[in-house]
Amino acid sequence: MMKKLSRFRRRKWAAPALMVVSLIGLGTTFSFAAEVPAAQTSVSSSQSTQVQEGKQIFLRGCSSCHGLNAEGSGIAPSLIGVGAAAVDFQVGTGRMPMADMSQQAMRKKPVYDAEQTAALAAYVASLAPGPAAVTDASLSWERDGNVAQGGTLFRTNCAMCHNFAGQGGALTLGKYAPSLMGVDAHYIYEAMITGPQSMPKFSDKTLTPAEKLSIIKFIERANTEPALGGAALGRVGPVTEGLLIWTFGLGLLIGVSVWLASKAR
C-alpha cells in the first residue's frame, strides 16, 4: 500500500493532494472528538414530585461543578435565584452540561429530554425565586411583534455582538456571540431575560416584553428571508466575500495567466 502510494510522491499534484487529505482528516477527527457522549440517565419513576426528580438529576449531572446545593464553585456560578428560565435555556439548548472546560458552553444536542429539563428547572426554581421558563405557545410574537420596530431594537441592542443579520460574532479570548438562526423563540426570550454567559440581561423595563416579541419576530424573519441576490455566503458581509474572491477568484486568474503565458506544444 505505502509502496504503491510512494510511487506518486514526486508527482506535481502530490503536495496539494496531501494537504487536502490531511486537512480533511484533521477536520473530521475534531468533529468526531467534539461529539457529546450520549446521555445515560434513567429517572426512577418512584420519585413523587418533579422537584425531587430534578434534584436527583442535578446531583448526578450538575453538582460536580455547581455544588451539592447549587451554591456554585470556583469553576461554575451559583444557580440560586437564576430561575427556571435560565435552566430551560442552558439545558434545553444543550449548552449545559458542558462537554469540556472550554471558554464557552456551545449549543449542541441536548443531553436531557424535555421532561428531565423541566424537572431540573423546577428544582432550581425551588431554591430561590427567579424568572420562570417560557414556552413558544405563550409567546405571541407572530401576532403581536412588529418587524420594523424589532429591527430598530435589534440594531440598537443586539447587533453589536450578534451581527446585523443575527449571524453571531467574536468576543474576547475565544468567547463568541452565537448565531441566532434556527433558535426557538422561547430560547431567545429566555436569553434576553436571564443573560446567559457573556450576554448581559435586558430588563423588562428598558426593553418591554412587547419589544422583546418584536425582536424575536425580526430574528425569525431574518432566518426565513430568502437570499434573492445569490449565494448569501454566511450573511456576514465583506469578510467571506473578500475571502472567496481573494482565494478562488485570484487563484482562477493566476491559473488562467499561467496558461496564457505557457507555450503550446
Place this chain on the structure above:
Amino acid sequence: MSDIQKFQDPGLPEHVHRKSDIDVDAEKRAERQVAILFLLSAVGTVGTVLSYIFIKSTTFIYLPILGNTNAAQLGLGVGLAASLFFIGMGAIHWARTLMPDNEVIAERHEFRSEEKDREDFVVTVKEQAGSAGLGRRSLIKRSLGLALGLVGVSPLLLLRDLGPLPKKALSTTDWKAGTRLVVDPSGQPIKPSDLEVGSVAQVLPELPAGTERTLENTGTDAVLLIRLRPQDFNLDAQRLSWTHDGIIAFSKICSHMGCAVALYEQQTHHLLCPCHQSTFDVTRAAKVIFGPAARPLPQLAITVDADGYLVAQQGFTEPIGPSFWERSS
C-alpha cells in the same frame, strides 16, 4: 583577467514546432477544440437567456456546500460567465495552437535626432525669436507676468469650501447637569430599579421639548448604562461618586476611532470595541486592557432626580470619541 571573453548575444533559441504544425491529426484536433470552446460560449448565452425567461426569481434549489441558492441568479451568473469566458479561452487556444508562432525581432531605432536636424532647430528658434521681438515690448511682458501670477489666487478661494471649522462641536454633547437618561429608541426615562444586576441599556439624553434627535446627536450622545454589583467596582472615590447603586455609564463612542463600543461581557465586565478589539474594563472606569485605544471611555456622572429617574450630574468632563488636533489631552 583580460582573458574573460566578452558576453556574446546567444540569439534566439531554435524554433520548436508545435504538434499542430507538423501533425495533420493534431491540427484537426486543435481546430475542433477551438470550435468546442466557442460552442460552449454559445451554450452559455442561450442558458442565460433561457434562465432569464423561464426561471422564476423566487425559485430556490439546494446545492451542496452553497446551500439553498436562488436558481435564477445562478442560471444568469453561470451562463453569462461561461459565454464570456469561453470566447476568450477559444480565441487564445486558437492563437496558441493554430496561428503562426514564428519568433520575430523588431529592432528599436535610436532616440537621438540626427546632428543636422539638431543644428537646424537651433538656427530656426534663434531666427524666429528675433523677428517676433521677444526682447522688446516690456509692457506686454509685464502685463503677461501679472496675469499669470494672479491665476494662482482663485484656487486659494476653494480652500474656504472645506467647510466651517468645527469650533466646539467636537468637545460638546447634549449631556448637561440634570439631563434625564432615556432609553434608545423608545425615549422612556429610567429608574434605577428598572435595571437588574447584569443588565445593560442603551441610553440617550432627553432633549428639550420640540428638539428633534438627529443621527449626529445620537453619534455623539450615545451612552451605555451597565448595572453591576457595587462590590465589583474598583474605582477611586470621585469615579465611584459618579455611579449610582452599581449603575455606571460610559460614552459608547470609542476613544480610538469612534466606533460604537457596546459588546459588554457581563461575566468578565469587559467592554469590547468591534472595530479594532480595544477592550475596556468596566470595573476600573473603562481602563484600556487591550487594543489600540489610548484613553479610557469617558464616564458620565449619574445620579437620580427628585422623581427618582436617572439623570446626569454634569456633562462629560472631557471630549468624547477619538483624538483631534485641538484636543487638550
